[in-house]
Amino acid sequence: MGYDRNYIVVVQCHLVKERCSGYFCEKAFFERSGEFACYAGEKELRINYMTCGGCCGRAVHRKLTNLLRQSRRREELGKKQFIVHFASCITNDNFHGPPCPHLDYLKDLVTRLGLEYVEGTNISPKAEARRLEGRYRLRPAQERARAEEEEADGAD
Ligand code: SF4
Ligand code: SF4
Numbered sequence: 001m002g003y004d005r006n007y008i009v010v011v012q013c014h015l016v017k018e019r020c021s022g023y024f025c026e027k028a029f030f031e032r033s034g035e036f037a038c039y040a041g042e043k044e045l046r047i048n049y050m051t052c053g054g055c056c057g058r059a060v061h062r063k064l065t066n067l068l069r070q071s072r073r074r075e076e077l078g079k080k081q082f083i084v085h086f087a088s089c090i091t092n093d094n095f096h097g098p099p100c101p102h103l104d105y106l107k108d109l110v111t112r113l114g115l116e117y118v119e120g121t122n123i124s125p126k127a128e129a130r131r132l133e134g135r136y137r138l139r140p141a142q143e144r145a146r147a148e149e150e151e152a153d154g155a156d
Contacts, residue, residue, distance in 0.1 A: 005083035007046045008039075009067065010121055011060055011106070012087040014051040016096050022049055025087055028122035035085060035120035052090070056102045061109040068113065084110050084117040091119040093137035094127040 010025055028034040029047055039045060048067065053059025064084070071077040086107075090100040100106065110117050119140065130136045138146065 005081055005116075006042075006044060007071075007077065007082045008036075008048070009064065009082060009084045009115075010047065010049045010087055011084055011090065011110075012049060012051050013089045013096070013100060014054040014057075016087075016089040017051045020089070020096075024122040024124070025049065034088070034123035035118055052100075052102075052106060057100070057106045057109065060106055061113065064110065064113055064115065079114050082115055084115050085121050086117060086119050087121045088123065092123075092127065092139050093131070094124065098137065 008029070010022075010029075012020075012022060012025065026049075029036050032040045032042075050060075050063050050067075053063065068077075068079060068082070086103070088094065089096045090103060090106070093099055107117060123139075127136060131138050131142060
C-alpha cells in the first residue's frame, strides 16, 4: 500500500458535518479514489470517522488519544498502524468554503501524538474544475504541479 498503515482515521470538519452525512468521504474510501487511491487493492483496512469537535479543533487530540489508548490496551495496536486523513472540507477550498483556518493547529495536534497525516479524502471533479478555473484556490498538490509546469516552461 502507499502508506504502511492499516487503520485510517478520517477527521472531518465539525461545522460542515452538521449538514453532511460524510457520504462522499465514505464513497471515496470504498472506491479507493481521491486521496484514498494509494490504498488501491488493499481490502483489509479499518476506518474510523470523527469530527474535530468544533473550532479550534482541540478535541482531536483527546479523541485520537482515546483511540490510541483503547486500541493499544485491547488489541495491542501501535501508532505506526494509524494514518490520519484530514477530510477535504478541512483541507481544500470548495463548496463548503475556504480551508479550515485552524489547519496548521490540527496538524500540530496530530503530529504531537506521533501520527502521520494526509491532506484530503474525496476529490470532487466539479470542485477540481473550479480550482483550475480560478474560482477556488488550488490544492497544494495542484500548486506544486503548476509551479513545476511554469518552471519547465521557463527552462525552454
Ligand atoms: S469531505 Fe465532503 S463528504 Fe467528507 S465530511 Fe467533508 S463535506 Fe462531508
Ligand atoms: S476547527 Fe476547522 S475543521 Fe474544526 S470546526 Fe472549525 S473550521 Fe471546521
